[in-house]
Amino acid sequence: MKNKQPYWEMRELVVIGVFAAVTKVSTLLVALVGGGMNPLTLILKNMLFTTLTIVLLYKVRKFGALTLFLLVNVIVSMLLMGGGLFLIPPMIVAGLAAEGLILTLGGYKKSVNLMFGVGSYDLLFKIGSVGVSWLYMREQQEMVIMSAIIVGIGYIGALMGLFTGALFVKELRHACIIRS
Amino acid sequence: MHVLSAAEPPTGGHGFVSGLDVRTKILLCLSMSVAVVFLKSFEPLAFLTLASLVYVLDIGRYKMVGMCYLAICFMWLLSMAFMRLIHSMSPMIPVTEPVKMLVPFLRTMVMFNTILALALSSRIQTLLTSLKSFRLPIWLYIPSAVMIRFIPSFIKDIRQIYETMRIRGYSFNLIFILRHPRLAVRLMAAPILFRALRSADDLGIAAELKGVGYGYSTENSRIESYTPLVFKFNDAVTLVAALLLLIAAGGIQAVWGTDTTGMLP
Amino acid sequence: MIELNKVTYTYPFQKQPAVRDISFSVNPGEAVLVTGASGCGKSTLVRLVNGLCPHFFLGEFEGDIHRNGISCEAQTLKEISTLVGTVFQDPELQFFAMNVDDEIAFAHEWLGKSAEQIRNIVDKTARRLGITDILSASIHELSEGQKQKVAIGGVLSLAPSILVLDEPSANLDPESTRELARLIRELKARDIAVLVADHRLYWLEDVVDRVLVMDKGTIAAQGNFSILEEPECKEKYGLRSHRVEDVRQTLPSLPDTGHIHVENLTFAHKNAPLLYENISFSLGKGVTAIIGDNGTGKTTLARLLTGLSRMRQGKIFINGKPVPGKEVLKRSALILQNTDHQLHMNSVVQEIAMASGILNPGNVKKEGLMAILERFGLKHLAERHPQSLSGGEKQRLVIACGLAANPDIFILDEPTSGLDGRNMKRIADMIQSASDDGISVVVITHDLELLSKVCDAALRLPITARPAP
Numbered sequence: 001m002k003n004k005q006p007y008w009e010m011r012e013l014v015v016i017g018v019f020a021a022v023t024k025v026s027t028l029l030v031a032l033v034g035g036g037m038n039p040l041t042l043i044l045k046n047m048l049f050t051t052l053t054i055v056l057l058y059k060v061r062k063f064g065a066l067t068l069f070l071l072v073n074v075i076v077s078m079l080l081m082g083g084g085l086f087l088i089p090p091m092i093v094a095g096l097a098a099e100g101l102i103l104t105l106g107g108y109k110k111s112v113n114l115m116f117g118v119g120s121y122d123l124l125f126k127i128g129s130v131g132v133s134w135l136y137m138r139e140q141q142e143m144v145i146m147s148a149i150i151v152g153i154g155y156i157g158a159l160m161g162l163f164t165g166a167l168f169v170k171e172l173r174h175a176c177i178i179r180s
Numbered sequence: 181m182h183v184l185s186a187a188e189p190p191t192g193g194h195g196f197v198s199g200l201d202v203r204t205k206i207l208l209c210l211s212m213s214v215a216v217v218f219l220k221s222f223e224p225l226a227f228l229t230l231a232s233l234v235y236v237l238d239i240g241r242y243k244m245v246g247m248c249y250l251a252i253c254f255m256w257l258l259s260m261a262f263m264r265l266i267h268s269m270s271p272m273i274p275v276t277e278p279v280k281m282l283v284p285f286l287r288t289m290v291m292f293n294t295i296l297a298l299a300l301s302s303r304i305q306t307l308l309t310s311l312k313s314f315r316l317p318i319w320l321y322i323p324s325a326v327m328i329r330f331i332p333s334f335i336k337d338i339r340q341i342y343e344t345m346r347i348r349g350y351s352f353n354l355i356f357i358l359r360h361p362r363l364a365v366r367l368m369a370a371p372i373l374f375r376a377l378r379s380a381d382d383l384g385i386a387a388e389l390k391g392v393g394y395g396y397s398t399e400n401s402r403i404e405s406y407t408p409l410v411f412k413f414n415d416a417v418t419l420v421a422a423l424l425l426l427i428a429a430g431g432i433q434a435v436w437g438t439d440t441t442g443m444l445p
Numbered sequence: 446m447i448e449l450n451k452v453t454y455t456y457p458f459q460k461q462p463a464v465r466d467i468s469f470s471v472n473p474g475e476a477v478l479v480t481g482a483s484g485c486g487k488s489t490l491v492r493l494v495n496g497l498c499p500h501f502f503l504g505e506f507e508g509d510i511h512r513n514g515i516s517c518e519a520q521t522l523k524e525i526s527t528l529v530g531t532v533f534q535d536p537e538l539q540f541f542a543m544n545v546d547d548e549i550a551f552a553h554e555w556l557g558k559s560a561e562q563i564r565n566i567v568d569k570t571a572r573r574l575g576i577t578d579i580l581s582a583s584i585h586e587l588s589e590g591q592k593q594k595v596a597i598g599g600v601l602s603l604a605p606s607i608l609v610l611d612e613p614s615a616n617l618d619p620e621s622t623r624e625l626a627r628l629i630r631e632l633k634a635r636d637i638a639v640l641v642a643d644h645r646l647y648w649l650e651d652v653v654d655r656v657l658v659m660d661k662g663t664i665a666a667q668g669n670f671s672i673l674e675e676p677e678c679k680e681k682y683g684l685r686s687h688r689v690e691d692v693r694q695t696l697p698s699l700p701d702t703g704h705i706h707v708e709n710l711t712f713a714h715k716n717a718p719l720l721y722e723n724i725s726f727s728l729g730k731g732v733t734a735i736i737g738d739n740g741t742g743k744t745t746l747a748r749l750l751t752g753l754s755r756m757r758q759g760k761i762f763i764n765g766k767p768v769p770g771k772e773v774l775k776r777s778a779l780i781l782q783n784t785d786h787q788l789h790m791n792s793v794v795q796e797i798a799m800a801s802g803i804l805n806p807g808n809v810k811k812e813g814l815m816a817i818l819e820r821f822g823l824k825h826l827a828e829r830h831p832q833s834l835s836g837g838e839k840q841r842l843v844i845a846c847g848l849a850a851n852p853d854i855f856i857l858d859e860p861t862s863g864l865d866g867r868n869m870k871r872i873a874d875m876i877q878s879a880s881d882d883g884i885s886v887v888v889i890t891h892d893l894e895l896l897s898k899v900c901d902a903a904l905r906l907p908i909t910a911r912p913a914p
Contacts, residue, residue, distance in 0.1 A: 011384030017326025018380040175830035305543040386539035391526035406563035
């Protein structure tokens with residue numbers, strides 16, 4: 001029996017894995033060096049994450065790439081650090097919604113579509129993560145407010161990352177590292 | 181974090197926790213992170229915090245655990261100060277008692293103890309082996325394995341990139357970031373981005389040339405380790421003990437649990 | 446066996462073919478060397494043999510390739526992978542696992558073999574390559590030579606009939622290179638067809654049966670190893686020397702006094718025994734080679750000399766004046782092996798500007814920067830993206846960046862690995878010119894050709910304690 005063509009090519013899976021590693025390491029190191037609650041650190045690490053996500057989606061232009069990238073990230077985080085179980089549902093929902101938006105806007109070929117998609121993912125997921133923090137801190141609304149502020153600061157970084165991501169995509173095309 | 185290091189042996193010694201299967205430790209982390217959501221009183225959470233503290237102290241990294249606890253205490257004090265600030269701005273919001281305010285922090289400590297034990301006593305290649313034992317489909321296994329495989333490499337790369345900046349005379353500190361934000365982002369993101377793209381291309385090619393995923397989309401699309409991890413007696417004891425502790429915590433909650441304040445429905 | 450018949454191949458988005466009208470064969474038990482200057486089409490030839498072109502890279506393909514008598518039209522990349530094994534220049538980039546035994550077992554685990562079968566294969570492969578003692582080691586702990594063996598082991602465990610080695614000696618020391626030559630001879634005796642693509646030639650004299658010299662996408666010359674002995678062949682095609690003198694033992698020792706003086710250096714890595722204890726030495730204004738086996742601390746010494754690592758005890762004097770650690774960092778430059786890590790900007794001119802200490806290149810007159818680029822033969826590349834340059838161009842750029850800061854000590858770690866004869870000579874000229882300008886240049890290299898070309902003295906590790914003069 002002849003194999004049917006699989007949806008994911010091996011090279012795409014490898015790219016997703018490599019980008020998951022690089023986002024995890026770079027954001028973790030920024031947090032370790034700058035301190036987790038430092039506003040500048042929060043902005044920088046979110047900006048890095050979003051920048052790298054935009055480039056990944058430009059490299060693997062396929063429905064599901066963002067969701068698989070997020071799923072891999074959370075699975076490995078669970079293995080490495082044992083947490084994040086409750087983040088999976090909002091992450092998957094936000095990822096699929098964002099990819100649906102990218103498809104609706106016309107697909108993965110245009111940077112602007114990726115910016116809208118990843119921007120909406122960040123927003124939806126961050127709302128979801130405030131919900132998760134409510135689960136753990138529900139008794140003290142002050143702390144939920146504090147966590148919402150922290151998430152909000154992070155989102156500023158994510159928004160900046162959309163533009164740096166698009167700039168890097170442009171540069172990678174100029175360097176002929178990624179083809180249009 | 182030790183779990184991110186591939187080259188060094190575990191520093192957690194040869195204690196009981198270090199000898200446990202990595203899957204047992206992951207399961208403990210996950211079950212605790214779920215359990216603490218359902219526990220809402222100081223008493224059961226304090227009970228679990230103490231039990232999990234014994235678990236993490238078995239690793240023998242007392243200084244590290246102490247430092248982390250100090251950081252959590254600092255956060256607790258900070259949040260109390262923040263709460264008082266909010267109260268002074270809006271007197272309608274009541275000031276919570278310090279002990280009751282501990283509840284969310286106890287949740288954090290329970291999770292933190294189990295996570296720290298996992299991180300300090302496991303090697304990253306053991307995690308890679310444990311990943312195989314989950315029998316994930318290829319489309320999930322390959323990126324997950326690649327991610328774990330590349331974490332130590334990228335840590336090394338980032339260290340080298342940082343050193344290159346030092347050699348060029350740029351100290352990557354707060355003042356530098358604020359004075360040259362565009363350059364800082366570029367220095368931070370560009371080399372690692374190019375490195376990631378090249379690594380991905382090379383490894384993608386290697387995967388094709390090794391015939392990885394041969395039979396992908398047919399029956400042979402899962403990987404099985406030739407040196408499978410085996411659950412031992414100690415793992416069973418630990419899991420049963422954890423279950424009993426969770427039942428006990430539930431019992432404490434039901435019998436002695438006190439009301440909590442705030443937005444609890 | 447592998448047979449290429451009138452093969453022409455063009456990459457996607459390219460107008461010119463990368464290789465044209467290529468015909469040759471490698472028979473079982475035969476080893477063939479492919480060499481030529483950078484961009485000659487050598488890598489494309491390797492990709493044609495292992496099927497990456499056109500199966501992975503797509504593009505336009507004409508002609509025919511037969512592997513073990515089967516035409517390429519009838520083969521998929523997965524089928525080709527069972528016949529052809531490939532080992533890259535940097536083997537670590539092809540590792541999927543983190544342990545040596547897991548890496549050898551990896552492909553077999555995918556093939557669904559039983560645990561018992563895989564254990565036998567791993568043991569047999571390890572014995573065959575003499576790596577049983579490192580089977581449980583992490584890939585990050587291995588020397589380059591050991592990594593190479595593990596990569597070859599992983600490939601050979603799949604029992605291919607054709608083996609392709611792409612730049613196999615680029616990162617190896619001379620001893621590991623000799624080991625590799627012995628291994629290739631052994632593979633030939635087992636009737637495996639071996640194709641070696643390499644710039645370094647000297648180690649292959651008694652290994653290969655035939656040589657193909659490529660130029661501009663075609664086979665420009667072929668014959669036995671003796672064709673490389675002709676000086677015009679070397680000159681015309683930008684090749685390295687076919688025979689190299691090993692000067693590691695004959696290079697003069699360090700002078701008693703010099704431009705840079707290190708006194709009573711003591712250093713140990715964290716939780717490790719002392720690496721250097723109370724040693725003193727001087728570096729002259731020429732080019733000094735740091736020579737030593739793996740693990741003797743060559744790179745560590747370079748880091749100490751540039752102030753990147755802090756000495757536990759000791760002092761560095763430049764021109765007779767003691768210089769504190771932070772100041773040493775400002776007065777030195779270190780070129781690391783991986784050029785990609787050292788390129789940050791989006792054009793060559795900006796890279797030079799940044800290396801010269803200019804943080805806003807847009808506000809600076811370009812003339813000064815262009816003069817620096819001209820000095821290093823990079824002016825025509827000024828607006829190019831650094832990541833789009835060839836290996837040799839990138840190396841020249843990072844060296845130019847290092848020299849742009851006018852250092853007193855200039856250290857280069859393996860500056861010519863993977864470079865052809867022409868680029869190696871250019872780098873050697875840059876090093877020589879820096880030394881002529883009065884900079885103390887230190888080179889860490891396994892490249893015997895570079896050592897004999899530019900080095901005036903050797904700092905041999907491990908150094909035993911010597912009182913300061």
